[in-house]
Amino acid sequence: xxxxxxxxxxxxxxxxxxxxxxxxxxxxxxxxxxxxxxxxxxxxxxxxxxxxxxxxxxxxxxxxxxxxxxxxxxxxxxxxxxxxxxxxxxxxxxxxxxxxxxxxxxxxxxxxxxxxxxxxxx
Numbered sequence: 143x144x145x146x147x148x149x150x151x152x153x154x155x156x157x158x159x160x161x162x163x164x165x166x167x168x169x170x171x172x173x174x175x176x177x178x179x180x181x182x183x184x185x186x187x188x189x190x191x192x193x194x195x196x197x198x199x200x201x202x203x204x205x206x207x208x209x210x211x212x213x214x215x216x217x218x219x220x221x222x223x224x225x226x227x228x229x230x231x232x233x234x235x236x237x238x239x240x241x242x243x244x245x246x247x248x249x250x251x252x253x254x255x256x257x258x259x260x261x262x263x264x
Contacts, residue, residue: 154206154207154209155207157206158203158204158206158207159203159207160203161199161200161202161203161206162199162200162203162204162207163203164199164203165195165196165197165198165199165200165201165202165203166196166200168192168195168196168199169192169193169196169197169200171192172188172189172191172192172193172196173192175188175189175192176188176189180247181246181247182239182244182246183236183239183244183246183247184247186232186235186236186239187232189232190228190229190232193228193232194224194225194228194229197221197224197228198221198224198225201217201218201220201221201224202221204217205217205218205221
């Protein structure tokens with residue numbers, strides 16, 4: 143039994159590092175989505191989804207790294223709070239934008255708008 147505990151204590155920091163790295167990558171992907179996406183609603187969606195998932199992965203990595211302590215229980219409570227409030231906050235921001243009259247961009251997004259030939263003087 144002590145051999146299994148020793149193996150788990152050896153693997154735990156590596157597993158925590160992998161989960162922390164995955165959370166950081168998810169957060170970076172969300173940040174690039176916020177910078178690259180065309181309108182407010184798609185940016186908000188990218189930020190909301192990756193914020194929740196990335197933060198929970200980072201907190202899970204910290205819980206794994208800290209072991210079975212009071213700190214891990216506090217981190218789990220923070221994760222539960224974020225799991226409940228982050229989607230609600232994202233929805234509230236989107237609802238406020240909709241009520242303020244911000245319309246979603248519909249149609250196909252073109253990164254380079256077509257050039258208009260009407261301004262050319264002959």
